Amino acid sequence: MSPDPYVPVAAVADVHPGRSRTVEIDGREIAVFNAGGAFYAIDNTCPHQGAALSEGWVEGTTVTCPWHAWCFNLTDGTMTIGAFAAVDAFDVKVADGTIFVSRTPRAS
Numbered sequence: 001m002s003p004d005p006y007v008p009v010a011a012v013a014d015v016h017p018g019r020s021r022t023v024e025i026d027g028r029e030i031a032v033f034n035a036g037g038a039f040y041a042i043d044n045t046c047p048h049q050g051a052a053l054s055e056g057w058v059e060g061t062t063v064t065c066p067w068h069a070w071c072f073n074l075t076d077g078t079m080t081i082g083a084f085a086a087v088d089a090f091d092v093k094v095a096d097g098t099i100f101v102s103r104t105p106r107a108s
């Protein structure tokens with residue numbers, strides 16, 4: 001039997017708007033963001049030098065890396081300036097007050 005494709009990671013009430021939380025799914029660190037009430041999940045590790053994107057600044061649906069300010073779209077993990085790097089993005093769903101994140105990244 002294959003594992004459930006979605007993993008419960010946090011209560012909606014525990015991830016306030018503009019905040020984030022780092023979760024681990026199958027040994028992979030994923031940053032879950034609440035951007036204005038909508039939830040997004042991307043790889044937590046910045047592809048530049050490895051900072052935790054969960055500690056970045058969120059404005060709209062963009063997160064800015066806390067170390068050197070690379071910016072990523074929370075919606076799909078692409079960079080907002082240029083296309084020389086990206087992070088994986090994961091589908092998110094909310095049910096019964098719980099945030100669920102896809103076990104596998106969305107196909108880019």
Ligand code: FES
Pocket residue numbers: 046047048049050051065066067068069070
């Ligand atoms: S580690 Fe993220 S921009 Fe440098």
